[in-house]
Structure formats: structure tokens, C-alpha cells
Amino acid sequence: MSKKSGSQLPRSGSFNLQKFLAAKTVAVNEALDRFLPAEKCKPATIHRAMRYSLFAGGKRIRPAILMAVGRTFGASDESLANSSAAVEMIHTYSLIHDDLPAMDDDELRRGRATCHIQFGEATAILAGDVLQTLAFKSMADDETLSAETRVRLVSLLAEASGTPAGMVAGQQLDLDAEGKELSIGEIETIHRQKTGALISAAAVAGAIIANATNNELSAIENYAVKLGLLFQITDDLLDVTQATETLGKTAGKDAAAEKATYPAHYGIERAMAMASAVRDEACESLTSIEKDITLLAELADFVLHRTR
Ligand code: GRG
Numbered sequence: 001m002s003k004k005s006g007s008q009l010p011r012s013g014s015f016n017l018q019k020f021l022a023a024k025t026v027a028v029n030e031a032l033d034r035f036l037p038a039e040k041c042k043p044a045t046i047h048r049a050m051r052y053s054l055f056a057g058g059k060r061i062r063p064a065i066l067m068a069v070g071r072t073f074g075a076s077d078e079s080l081a082n083s084s085a086a087v088e089m090i091h092t093y094s095l096i097h098d099d100l101p102a103m104d105d106d107e108l109r110r111g112r113a114t115c116h117i118q119f120g121e122a123t124a125i126l127a128g129d130v131l132q133t134l135a136f137k138s139m140a141d142d143e144t145l146s147a148e149t150r151v152r153l154v155s156l157l158a159e160a161s162g163t164p165a166g167m168v169a170g171q172q173l174d175l176d177a178e179g180k181e182l183s184i185g186e187i188e189t190i191h192r193q194k195t196g197a198l199i200s201a202a203a204v205a206g207a208i209i210a211n212a213t214n215n216e217l218s219a220i221e222n223y224a225v226k227l228g229l230l231f232q233i234t235d236d237l238l239d240v241t242q243a244t245e246t247l248g249k250t251a252g253k254d255a256a257a258e259k260a261t262y263p264a265h266y267g268i269e270r271a272m273a274m275a276s277a278v279r280d281e282a283c284e285s286l287t288s289i290e291k292d293i294t295l296l297a298e299l300a301d302f303v304l305h306r307t308r
Helices: 017-035 044-054 061-072 077-098 115-119 121-140 147-161 167-177 184-209 214-241 262-266 268-284 294-305
Strands: none
Touching: 017 061, 017 077, 017 121, 017 294, 044 077, 044 115, 044 121, 061 077, 061 184, 061 214, 061 294, 077 121, 077 147, 077 167, 077 184, 115 121, 121 147, 147 167, 147 184, 167 184, 184 214, 184 262, 214 262, 214 268, 214 294, 262 268, 268 294
16 A cells, blocks of 8 residues: 555545444443453442443443554454453543542543442442453453463553553643643643553554554554544543533533643644644554554544544
């Protein structure tokens, strides 16, 4: 395939993305259901809390990214299932902990009461903790992959969700930044770590599972960094443009907490233009890949135009 510029990439319509996303949501839900202890299994409270938060209707965008990249490079659905479940478990753990009174203190998530409102703070902390450990187990136990690949994946996910450059680092920077005026560079660092690192890890995991070449991995890394940034800019925009009912989480919280966001720094119009430019940059990162990148380009479009 010849090199393609961002504007020449295949556009929506050539691939049924909605159908893909719906099918992958079913696939990751099945994998999650297999991993999680049954609700009735003792101690039932923790298993109910884990399932309550995991099956609350999240968009499953991180598993979809992992599966889209894996599919682009020829991995089987079977080999992508455990890792997709793993990234969703890490993501859900982070949401449960982020909603706690000691962090963002929210009562609504995924359209329902947050885990600590429903089950109490102690159980919510445990539910987050155990989703995290189970995520690593689901990768470590994946019999469809070689031992070497499993170790690579576990290391990748640990780095992306931890510190000094992963999600925990970003969350700490975000806490430290409340009420302060940040430079755009500082805002980007927070976003890259807090939100982008896990999104990037999902994409890179798909490429690792599919045995992508080093050049392909590096193209996917660039794409994923842009996709993560795009996701965060649109998240910031949705916080100020959409209603709580649409989002399934409390709207307007960023401004109330004086968070460092793109619309707060640039205004809505400029932030929207930046999102569009970052989408183009994400797609341009794909131009060196000698595979059909339609699905990945459409995923970037989807993140740009999402409404929740
Ligand atoms: C507690 C270690 C720790 C980290 C928390 C995820 C996070 C870091 C904070 C949540 C705050 C936030 C709103 C971040 C913006 C990006 C983001 C993660 C949005 C939620 O992700 P979606 O939209 O949610 O994919 P669903 O519910 O659809 O899965």
C-alpha cells in the first residue's frame, strides 16, 4: 500500500465501525464474565461490587482499540480477549478509585451510583484493588500467548497504569494542580499520563499480540499517543458541552474543581479545532503501515465525534 496523507485516508462508510464496536463490547463482556468470580461466590459483597462497576455500561473504548490494532495486524480474536479484559479492568479500577471522596468525590458513574455510594468506601477500595490484580492475572494466565509475550504485556500494563509516567503519576499531578494556572505543556503531561498512557498501552498490546514489527509498533505508538490526547480533549469538551444524563457522569465538574483542561485554557472553539488537528495527526501516524488501516482511522474519527 502506498503512503497516504491524513486527508486521503479511507473515511467512514467503508467499514462498519458501529458494528465492530458492538461486537467487541460483547466479546470483552464475555471475557470479563469468565474472569470474575460469580456474584454468589463468597465473599459475595466484593464480587457484586466488581460486577456492578464493570457491567455498568462503559463504552469499552480501550478494549476496542486493542482489538482494532490486533485485528489490523492479523491477531486472532481469541488471542486478544484476555488482554482486552485486562485493560478494561484497570480502567474500571481507576474510575472506582477516582470517584472516592478522597479523590474526585463523585456520586454518579456510567449512569448509576458510584461504587462507594452503592457498597461503601471500604468495599469500593477493595473492588478497585482486586480489579487491578485480576487484570494482571488475566494476562499472565493467557494460554493463547507465549510466556515471553505475556511478560511483555504485564510489564507494559504495569508501566502504563503506574508511575513515574503512567496513570497514577498523572492522577497525582492532577491532584497537585487543582486551583493552579498550568502551562499547556503541563496540561499535556497530565493528560498523557492520566488518560493517554492506558489508551496507548491498549493499542501497543494489540500490536504486540499480533507480532507487529518494530516499525509497525513505533507507528502504532505514535498513533496511540495522539489518540489518547484526542480522547482527553474530547473528554474535556464533553464535560462543558454535554448534560449529565448524556454522559452518565456529573457534567461540569472540571470547571467546578478548577481543573486544567483544554477548553479552560483555550476556549471551546479552539479546543474543538485542536481536537480535529490531533485526529489528523493520529491518522498521519498510520501512513507508514502496509496494512489496511481503515478501522484505525475510523476509530480516531469516532473518538473525535463521540457524544459521551
Ligand atoms: C485513581 C489511579 C487513579 C487514576 C484515575 C481515570 C482517572 C485516573 C480519572 C478519571 C477522571 C477522568 C474523567 C479522566 C478523563 C478520561 C477518562 C478516563 C474518562 C472516562 O473514560 P471513558 O469515557 O469511560 O472511556 P467509560 O465509562 O465509557 O468506560
